[in-house]
Amino acid sequence: MTLRQSSDMKKFKECLKTAKEIVILSGAGISAESGIPTFRGAGGYWRKYQAASLASPEAFRNNPSLVWEFYHYRREVAAKAEPNAGHKAVANFEAKTSSSKKVTVITQNVDGLHARAGTKSLIELHGNLFKTRCTKCKEVLVNTDTPICEALTNRGAPDSTVVGSDIPIKSLPHCKKGTCGGLLRPHIVWFGESLDPDVLNKAEAAMSTCDLCLVVGTSSVVYPAAMFAPQAAQRGAIVAEFNLEPTPTTSEFHYYFEGPCGKTLPVALNI
Numbered sequence: 001m002t003l004r005q006s007s008d009m010k011k012f013k014e015c016l017k018t019a020k021e022i023v024i025l026s027g028a029g030i031s032a033e034s035g036i037p038t039f040r041g042a043g044g045y046w047r048k049y050q051a052a053s054l055a056s057p058e059a060f061r062n063n064p065s066l067v068w069e070f071y072h073y074r075r076e077v078a079a080k081a082e083p084n085a086g087h088k089a090v091a092n093f094e095a096k097t098s099s100s101k102k103v104t105v106i107t108q109n110v111d112g113l114h115a116r117a118g119t120k121s122l123i124e125l126h127g128n129l130f131k132t133r134c135t136k137c138k139e140v141l142v143n144t145d146t147p148i149c150e151a152l153t154n155r156g157a158p159d160s161t162v163v164g165s166d167i168p169i170k171s172l173p174h175c176k177k178g179t180c181g182g183l184l185r186p187h188i189v190w191f192g193e194s195l196d197p198d199v200l201n202k203a204e205a206a207m208s209t210c211d212l213c214l215v216v217g218t219s220s221v222v223y224p225a226a227m228f229a230p231q232a233a234q235r236g237a238i239v240a241e242f243n244l245e246p247t248p249t250t251s252e253f254h255y256y257f258e259g260p261c262g263k264t265l266p267v268a269l270n271i
């Protein structure tokens with residue numbers, strides 16, 4: 001991976017001042033300072049499982065109880081978390097520049113923290129922890145119940161010694177629409193699944209017209225989001241990356257700012 005010094009912040013801010021359409025593309029790193037683990041690095045485990053291995057349709061088919069325990073845990077963590085200085089800087093920037101700039105936030109995060117920080121123009125690429133989808137009738141609903149069903153009370157502890165609760169399927173969350181009764185799942189795009197075409201179209205439209213893009217706290221390995229910023233850079237948009245460390249795509253961008261984005265974003269977006 002390229003070793004790279006942080007770029008000239010003053011120069012970046014000059015570009016930001018003149019930019020008209022700005023996309024802020026965020027990943028799990030922007031929520032790390034709110035105490036929400038990322039999927040890569042030390043926080044990437046829940047019990048003995050790699051978190052990403054439970055975020056899959058196969059895992060849900062094989063053991064819906066285990067996957068619901070994992071998502072119950074993630075819902076509880078996200079519900080207790082607060083937006084941090086990075087989320088707030090993004091929301092303030094949109095509000096402050098609304099008369100002169102079009103700002104769109106495209107996030108891979110499912111924790112809802114951008115919206116809670118006040119971001120208005122938001123595309124949640126991978127769904128939301130607080131939405132459910134019926135596996136039978138496909139209805140999507142907002143659900144902030146805690147726990148989401150009685151059987152998940154005091155379940156989901158992350159320690160590696162905890163064993164699965166083997167909750168019977170009938171006691172997991174079920175659809176209440178009419179007589180449907182289908183098993184509910186988190187409304188999340190899991191590894192191996194396709195993005196909602198409407199959501200993807202909106203994101204691609206914003207990416208294809210922006211003149212400046214900030215890529216924040218994403219490892220840039222999860223597709224299709226991973227190719228958004230490199231494509232924008234290739235067609236001439238200015239791209240600035242904010243991360244703790246270089247990523248596989250850092251060398252393709254004009255600017256790179258190293259450090260926790262709760263520190264770097266408030267400076268970068270204060271124009």
Ligand SMILES: NC(=O)c1ccc[n+]([C@@H]2O[C@H](COP(=O)([O-])OP(=O)(O)OC[C@H]3O[C@@H](n4cnc5c(N)ncnc54)[C@H](O)[C@@H]3O)[C@@H](O)[C@H]2O)c1
Pocket residue numbers: 026027028029030031032033036037038039040108109110111112126216217218219220221222242243244245247259260261262
């Ligand atoms: N908060 C969430 O909603 C959440 C959490 C974990 C995973 N996910 C999902 O997992 C997938 C993982 O992809 P991803 O690229 O978003 O995350 P990732 O876990 O693959 O990568 C996180 C990136 O953030 C960087 N980072 C960590 N802390 C940072 C900080 N304080 N400031 C700046 N950068 C920091 C890391 O260096 C890394 O490059 C996504 O699809 C996402 O939906 C979401």
Ligand SMILES: [Zn+2]
Pocket residue numbers: 134135136137138139175176177180181182
């Ligand atoms: Zn249903």
